[in-house]
Amino acid sequence: MLFPSICILRLASKFPNLYLVIPGIVRRRTSSTMVANLKFDDRVLVVTGAGAGLGRAYALLFAERGASVVVNDLGGSRDGAGKSSNAADVVVNEIKSKGGKAVADYNSVVDGDKIIQTALENFGRVDVVVNNAGILRDKSFARISDTDWNLIFDVHVKGSFKTTQAAWPHFKKQNFGRIIMTSSAAGLYGNFGQANYSAAKMALVGLSNTLAIEGAKNNIHCNVIVPTAASRLTEDILPPDFFAELKPELIAPVVVWLCHESCDENGSIIDSAVGWASKCQIVRSKGSIIRHSITDRVTPEAVQNNWRVITDMDKASNPGSIQEATAGLMEHLETMKRNADPNTPKNAVSMTTNINNKLIFVCLFTVGASVRNSDDLRFLYEGHEDFSPLPTFAVIPGMVGIMNSDVITSAIPGKTVELSRILHGEQYVELYKPIPASGELNSVIHVADVMDKGKGAVILCNVETFDERGEKVAFCQTSAFAVGCGGFGGKRTSDKSIPTFDAPNRQPDAVAIAKTNADQAAINRLSGDFNPLHIDPQFAAIGGYSQPILHGLCSLGFSVRHVLAQYGENDIANFKSLKARFSKPVTPGETLKTAMWREGNRVHFQTSVVESGNVVLSGAYVDFHKIVPSDIVQKLLSSSELQSEAIFSAMSEQVEANLDKVKKINGVFLYVITKNGKEAGKWRKVYKGDPESGVKADTTLTCDDDVMVDIATSKLNPQVAFMKGKLKIKGNIMLTQKLKDLMNAQSKL
Numbered sequence: 001m002l003f004p005s006i007c008i009l010r011l012a013s014k015f016p017n018l019y020l021v022i023p024g025i026v027r028r029r030t031s032s033t034m035v036a037n038l039k040f041d042d043r044v045l046v047v048t049g050a051g052a053g054l055g056r057a058y059a060l061l062f063a064e065r066g067a068s069v070v071v072n073d074l075g076g077s078r079d080g081a082g083k084s085s086n087a088a089d090v091v092v093n094e095i096k097s098k099g100g101k102a103v104a105d106y107n108s109v110v111d112g113d114k115i116i117q118t119a120l121e122n123f124g125r126v127d128v129v130v131n132n133a134g135i136l137r138d139k140s141f142a143r144i145s146d147t148d149w150n151l152i153f154d155v156h157v158k159g160s161f162k163t164t165q166a167a168w169p170h171f172k173k174q175n176f177g178r179i180i181m182t183s184s185a186a187g188l189y190g191n192f193g194q195a196n197y198s199a200a201k202m203a204l205v206g207l208s209n210t211l212a213i214e215g216a217k218n219n220i221h222c223n224v225i226v227p228t229a230a231s232r233l234t235e236d237i238l239p240p241d242f243f244a245e246l247k248p249e250l251i252a253p254v255v256v257w258l259c260h261e262s263c264d265e266n267g268s269i270i271d272s273a274v275g276w277a278s279k280c281q282i283v284r285s286k287g288s289i290i291r292h293s294i295t296d297r298v299t300p301e302a303v304q305n306n307w308r309v310i311t312d313m314d315k316a317s318n319p320g321s322i323q324e325a326t327a328g329l330m331e332h333l334e335t336m337k338r339n340a341d342p343n344t345p346k347n348a349v350s351m352t353t354n355i356n357n358k359l360i361f362v363c364l365f366t367v368g369a370s371v372r373n374s375d376d377l378r379f380l381y382e383g384h385e386d387f388s389p390l391p392t393f394a395v396i397p398g399m400v401g402i403m404n405s406d407v408i409t410s411a412i413p414g415k416t417v418e419l420s421r422i423l424h425g426e427q428y429v430e431l432y433k434p435i436p437a438s439g440e441l442n443s444v445i446h447v448a449d450v451m452d453k454g455k456g457a458v459i460l461c462n463v464e465t466f467d468e469r470g471e472k473v474a475f476c477q478t479s480a481f482a483v484g485c486g487g488f489g490g491k492r493t494s495d496k497s498i499p500t501f502d503a504p505n506r507q508p509d510a511v512a513i514a515k516t517n518a519d520q521a522a523i524n525r526l527s528g529d530f531n532p533l534h535i536d537p538q539f540a541a542i543g544g545y546s547q548p549i550l551h552g553l554c555s556l557g558f559s560v561r562h563v564l565a566q567y568g569e570n571d572i573a574n575f576k577s578l579k580a581r582f583s584k585p586v587t588p589g590e591t592l593k594t595a596m597w598r599e600g601n602r603v604h605f606q607t608s609v610v611e612s613g614n615v616v617l618s619g620a621y622v623d624f625h626k627i628v629p630s631d632i633v634q635k636l637l638s639s640s641e642l643q644s645e646a647i648f649s650a651m652s653e654q655v656e657a658n659l660d661k662v663k664k665i666n667g668v669f670l671y672v673i674t675k676n677g678k679e680a681g682k683w684r685k686v687y688k689g690d691p692e693s694g695v696k697a698d699t700t701l702t703c704d705d706d707v708m709v710d711i712a713t714s715k716l717n718p719q720v721a722f723m724k725g726k727l728k729i730k731g732n733i734m735l736t737q738k739l740k741d742l743m744n745a746q747s748k749l
């Protein structure tokens with residue numbers, strides 16, 4: 001098998017979302033409190049092996065619900081020997097004595113067509129087949145004879161096949177059929193001394209899986225029951241106390257429900273006993289690719305190296321169909337084809353990072369987050385409702401993986417790149433979902449390309465990071481500039497390199513300034529990048545620096561924090577992606593100035609060192625999903641005093657987007673007051689409704705009044721905080737002078 005992954009059967013109850021509660025079964029009620037609405041009037045049922053145990057319980061319950069029942073039982077012993085009509089007759093009489101309809105059938109299930117014939121001759125149709133007949137011939141594997149094997153397969157597998165196949169054309173013709181196959185825990189999990197029986201019981205699962213698919217278009221459903229019941233097959237196998245509780249009548253209702261016309265379940269395995277039921281599924285681990293490219297062989301060592309990931313069942317899932325099970329293979333092949341590109345060096349490593357508050361705090365402190373800024377609390381206090389790492393945090397797992405492997409040092413064919421020559425060259429980050437604040441992140445790192453820049457070389461590393469559920473959290477492209485490692489005859493450019501974009505040629509729209517700390521690099525090492533370049537003067541000297549330089553990720557973190565605060569409401573959910581080039585080193589203690597230009601949802605930025613004027617981050621940008629705040633403010637500014645429903649509906653969208661949060665625009669908290677100002681700060685006067693209990697998110701409130709927009713005096717203004725609905729203003733919209741002055745001041749920054 002090319003892409004091994006292990007398959008196991010697992011109780012769906014381990015996966016809460018897959019747990020199946022069978023109505024009326026899990027919660028046992030007395031018949032007096034239950035309405036018996038699952039009827040089988042005019043339905044004809046065949047139950048094989050119905051002379052005792054489970055089969056008898058099925059026959060009795062179906063008959064009670066109105067079905068005409070063929071009670072099949074060969075009347076043999078539990079190992080399949082002998083024959084008698086007695087068992088079936090007893091059950092038929094029992095049904096008839098209660099006013100039900102039943103007929104006995106004494107055929108072997110291997111002659112299943114004769115059993116179906118009995119149904120047709122006596123009742124004129126067949127609607128349900130419950131394949132229940134079974135025998136045991138338990139022996140340890142070495143002692144199983146051909147007869148032991150064949151008899152077991154004849155009764156369980158061939159018998160179910162013959163009986164079901166005889167009913168099949170009738171099911172198709174009438175566009176209705178229900179089939180039950182009987183498996184066993186011994187089949188699903190194995191059991192000592194039951195190799196023949198286990199194999200046959202698992203064969204029935206396979207048979208049911210395919211019948212469910214083939215029958216679906218004709219409303220023919222096939223399900224497997226995995227009963228643990230007291231029967232003559234189990235009486236001397238199970239402990240007596242437990243045996244006494246395993247009443248077949250507690251399982252029969254599950255089978256009855258599965259066979260009812262209103263039950264949609266098809267192709268499922270239902271485990272049931274003692275008044276409990278559960279759905280079982282085949283689950284598969286996420287697996288691991290075990291050859292790098294399509295041109296590589298798979299080696300046993302590669303399998304060994306990846307075994308932990310191959311067998312990691314934490315992210316196991318049920319593929320649901322053969323199409324789903326194989327769909328991923330195409331994706332794996334595509335990855336391998338991409339990796340077969342001769343320009344793609346063959347290097348890939350996996351990295352698991354444990355995320356915890358400590359790591360997040362360290363990373364945030366080192367990019368200048370401070371409790372002095374109340375808005376930064378979300379980054380520094382795990383109890384904050386919006387506690388989250390910064391987007392640049394997504395780079396750390398890949399960075400640590402890169403620094404602790406030979407992925408870069410061996411990336412240039414025929415050369416070993418010294419760590420002292422490696423500089424962080426460029427960084428791209430794209431988030432697919434917010435970075436989790438705790439748990440494991442798994443990153444796959446591979447060298448996407450290498451460029452020869454003459455004096456230096458650029459090594460592109462692509463890093464995909466997944467959360468514990470296997471969902472992709474981030475894609476990062478980290479490029480290393482290997483000083484003095486060029487001139488090996490490689491290409492100069494790469495189509496795999498994610499481009500930088502220069503900032504617009506105009507004054508920046510906003511600027512933020514922050515001084516780094518002399519110990520900034522020393523603290524930043526705690527994030528996991530222990531490159532001596534940032535701490536060891538001698539090591540730094542080898543690289544040609546007069547003193548240790550700051551981590552690239554640290555200066556980038558400062559700037560991204562500034563951009564996020566200025567345009568992204570400090571909310572990581574607004575962030576989409578970023579790119580930056582490290583164009584000159586920063587020395588710890590220097591002051592960083594981040595200049596920002598807004599172009600739609602993109603904010604270009606350029607970072608320079610105030611003391612030297614050096615541009616240290618260039619071609620940089622952050623893409624946001626949506627930048628609402630300053631848009632609205634700009635629109636409000638340009639059209640104040642004018643009737644503008646459109647403007648305000650944009651603003652009310654913002655309210656809606658924020659739902660129950662305080663609305664904050666460009667660092668300013670706004671709220672709406674009525675025109676005359678008398679109701680300042682009182683949303684409740686603006687709309688009709690019940691303000692005290694809040695307004696539901698799906699409520700649209702209409703205000704006929706003119707309104708004035710002002711700066712909220714407190715960010716926890718309760719009147720603003722409980723605003724959850726959408727507000728449509730029909731009147732004039734105006735800005736207070738205070739707000740206008742503030743916005744003018746901001747635009748001049």
Ligand SMILES: CCCCCCC[C@@H](O)CC(=O)SCCNC(=O)CCNC(=O)[C@H](O)C(C)(C)COP(=O)(O)OP(=O)(O)OC[C@H]1O[C@@H](n2cnc3c(N)ncnc32)[C@H](O)[C@@H]1OP(=O)(O)O
Nearest residue numbers: 423424425453461478479480481531551552582583584585
């Ligand atoms: C996989 C990733 C792993 C990363 C691990 C990182 C571990 C960390 O611990 C390390 C760090 O954090 S180091 C600190 C952060 N980085 C820096 O300080 C680097 C600053 N940049 C420089 O000094 C120069 O740009 C310098 C020295 C890089 C280049 O300057 P020059 O040699 O003067 O180059 P120049 O003549 O301007 O250009 C030559 C060609 O190279 C391209 N280029 C320039 N800077 C680049 C950069 N930063 N990244 C990528 N490519 C870059 C130029 O475009 C040019 O190519 P072309 O002629 O084809 O356009």
